[in-house]
Amino acid sequence: MGLRTLTCHGVCPGAVDIVDDPFDGAARAVIDVEVHGGLVPRASASSLVGCVIETATAHDGETGAMIAEAVAETARRHTEADTVSVTLTLDAAREDAPCASVSWHAHAGEASPDPRAADTHMSTTAAHVTHDTAGGAAPQPHAAVVSMESASPHAARLFRDVIVALDAAPNTQIDGISPLYHAMTADGNDTRTAVVTLGTTMDVAALTAFLNAASRAHDGDVALHIIDIDGVDERERARIDDGGAGNRAAILAPWMDMDPDATFHGDPLAFLLASAPDAPFAGLESDHWIIGGKQ
Incomplete structure (x- = not known):
């Protein structure tokens, strides 16, 4: 044998x-x-x-x-x-x-x-x-904010794919979608950004893993970060890579358009946006991009 x-x-x-x-x-x-x-x-x-x-x-x-x-x-x-x-x-x-x-x-x-x-x-x-x-107690729901960024000319389509994947994840629901923004990075390249809010029972580790897998599924052409999540302890929060959202108008501006009263680490978004070094280089591209087609 x-x-x-x-x-x-x-x-x-x-x-x-x-x-x-x-x-x-x-x-x-x-x-x-x-x-x-x-x-x-x-x-x-x-x-x-x-x-x-x-x-x-x-x-x-x-x-x-x-x-x-x-x-x-x-x-x-x-x-x-x-x-x-x-x-x-x-x-x-x-x-x-x-x-x-x-x-x-x-x-x-x-x-x-x-x-x-x-x-x-x-x-x-x-x-x-x-x-x-x-x-074990039932998993507790969290309200999370996720940023999306891509230099791809197909950024809007990539973002829509990510949103569909997130909304299809177990015990997860998309609650808000920001306008699409165009920005210029420090090295002079064009990039698009958008922000979504969601309710989910995934903890920081599981949501981070989900976002990493979603980015990898698109060959790394879209960068995904948790920029805020409630109901987690300081140890979990310390593991969050927010992509430097606190001083980036490319992230703060679409987030504030979606939720004007939001804060980041206790600071109002408007306050952070006023001092963001890339503020002159970030602007609204479309507020109806999520429906697809011609902007």
Whole structure:
């Protein structure tokens, strides 16, 4: 009988940013991957390791679950296996860490025909569901503000695609959309910007990962940032990359057009806009761009 299972333990993807890392980057990430069936007898272990590292690196800036799922699905296609199981683990590097380790598990392909494996999966799932429903409160909704920026000539279309994706995310709803602005960057390039407000149960890590994935889906042609979100603690807030929104008229102006009473870190937008160095170079392009077609 030929080889039916290939397992690679402790694959080190290097410095991958996992946005829901509870150790704030002070942990070592390792990935275990196990492929079963299909064309596994033809699979190369070294090629599989390279595939795992490349995929994890490509999904830098996403949640641990999203990275594990991406590795599992890519490894399944790469090896043409029937099923792939992946475990992504972060081991604490400090004794005062909040926990010893965190792991995310993902599975790609059809369910295992082995009854023992199926029973194990069912009991694990049942225990997980019981824990979630009995011990955890329902996710709390957050009001968030997200900026969109692109130098692409198709910026408006890219922004509409992002808005559709956000509005389709579970427990997320778009509440407001700003006008489209045209601005000039410090290096003299043209850029377009817009801002949206939304209600979502995603926390900072999950929303950041979603935005990173959305940007990557458009080949990085659109930059997406959380510029404000309520109901989060200071530790979460410290992890927000707002793209320097507080001193950029290209972001403040469309935001203020949408919500004149909004504040950023306690300061009225009008106050910040008056001192923004790019204020002379940011202006309204369209207030009906969201409907598409000719502006």
